[in-house]
Amino acid sequence: MYDTNLVIGGKEFSSRLIVGTGKYSSNDIMRQAHEESGAQIVTVAIRRVSLPGSGESILDFIDTTRYTLLPNTAGCYTADEAVRTAYLAREAGLGDMVKLEVIGDSRTLFPDVQGLLESTKTLARDGFIVMPYTNDDPVMAKRLEDAGAAVVMPLGAPIGSGLGIRNPYNIKIILETVAVPVIVDAGVGTASDAAIAMELGCDGVLMNTAIAAARDPVAMARAMRLAVEAGRLASKAGRMSKKLYATASSPLEGVPDWTS
């Protein structure tokens, strides 16, 4: 079935599902889940190496010739920390793409939009392909686009909450407000959540916990792959309109007469 590719900062991807590498019970399960998901981009965090450094690394379980590693700035609470982390990731050889997170609150992990905007401007100016994790405010989405973000990534619900798309109406408005791709990032819990995001018209979905914390992550990864494809197909197919009353699907004439 022909579809255009997801284009992020000039790079093209046929898969519209981006998955994480955190919270898996084992690196082997992670590897299998990635395979089943069909994802081409996997997110990673930038963290201190535990020393000495010859232990098992997730990189041993990711074919980096096949997957694009997308570094995040998770754990950063200020624009300065996020910017430094992005530069570290680039120097580590992880390329120009960065999932930019500036966290405003440790319980909800909602973004600090002020810091997010500031760091987006700084990094975009220096050639980074900025993918900001943001809230579902269309005003903020527009500001991020104007600041040079390559995509906007509104949360569906708090990171790791599995509550799904809490405000589909705002996501819809964001889709009408910005021209860059819109990727729902955070809060997806099960397949229907991913399908809903794509049915709304989103360009992609990013998830980690929904797969890693499922009882059977490999099966859930497959479910998510299908859900993103189904939602995308449905969106492009143009759904029927909703009506308050019924309109019969079978013809009204030609009904046999059983009266005596």
Next chain:
Amino acid sequence: MNVMVNGKPMVLEAGTTVEGLLALLRVPRQFTAVAVNREITPKSEYAAVKLGEGDRVEVVRPMGGG
């Protein structure tokens, strides 16, 4: 000389370079980044940058994350 590496104190021979430190710690170059006193060391300079007394070094790599 005394330095801090990833928040832990370490004693290194005077004149140890960043490249030398990575070799000592058995950390590969690929996908690794190093910052010394909050300044990122370009990979091309690992063999040239010598660490000094009291330096604070961060050695980072990709780990699992969402």
